[in-house]
Amino acid sequence: MAATKDYDAAAALAVFHESRTGVRGLVESGATAVPSIFLTAATPSPQSPATTAFAIPAVDLSLPRSDTVALVRAAARSCGFFHVINHGVPAGVVDSAVSAAREFHEQPRAARSALYSLEPVRAVAYSTIPNAPQKGAPPLPWRDTLRVRFGPGEAPDLGCLPAACQDALQEYQRSLTEFGKEMAGLLSEALGVGTERLEQAMQVEGWLMVCHYYPPCLEPARVVGSLEHTDPSLFTVLAQDGVGGLQVRRDDGNGGGGEWVDVAPVTGALLVNIGDVLKVVSNDELKSVEHRVVIKSAQDARVSIALFFNPAKRDKSDLFGPLPELVTAEKPARYRSFTVPEFMSSRRDHGHSRSSIEQFKVSLSQ
């Protein structure tokens, strides 16, 4: 009776989106059982504990430049994730942004539901973003997201957000613009191609911000906060509260998926991870690592803000591929060149896992 089951799931999904109040709406309404549209078919559950203690590397921006570059190089080549400390973004700016995101998601239902939209975001949209279809994955994550697009072009009209929230998110994005330029320079130096090279090649911009809210769940082991994925960005900067739940997949050394390990939040740090576009541009020098979010708490909601730094050059004529300096006789180009629209369409077709860049891989066997 697959057809009946599918019909029920589609109907349940439609009813959920029509409520326009996200997962938090369910929790607020006192629901005790997790609806099946959130349940993972696959076992074991994503909650399965990490077996190895593993510390995400830290990069200290107050060290002499060459030491910082060495830390970035080591972290971006091994783990693909690193905490940045002494980053120069005032702690108050980061904390206010995380509080503002929480405030948005914890507003009364009517205020949130006015912004509920599943459409690609122009300036501001709020929704539970469905998972891309993937075998064994539930249709919905246990997560609500406020998406804010800051560019290109004029500053967005954030007038639909509460005033305090507008100011805090805008201030955070402004502060991270400087930080993003600094990070692009460090990553460029880490690749040995000169401070300005990444900026010149692609114009690095942090325009897309996603403010996630992971409500508490009475059956946390049965839901997925964020399904495993790699980021499509050059790099992503994440601010989070102290609840935890982010996990990264360690490399098993053979290019395959290793075990999941917890990324414990570090007070005052910003977390940076390498995305698929930078992996390609670096000709596989840097790693774009799979990550996911599990729900840790039956009491506390978790809040995180991801800012995606992407190439601003994204026309049909702007080609990306491994930087010529990183292609040698010993290390030929691992990928063919492609445009950002081509890459995004591959991601839609292949889901958000690492397979979306595989199709640009050049076969090295001939």
Ligand SMILES: O=C(O)CCC(=O)C(=O)O
């Ligand atoms: O909430 C998090 O910690 C991670 C979110 C994430 O991976 C993303 O938005 O791409």
Ligand SMILES: [Fe+2]
């Ligand atoms: Fe991500």
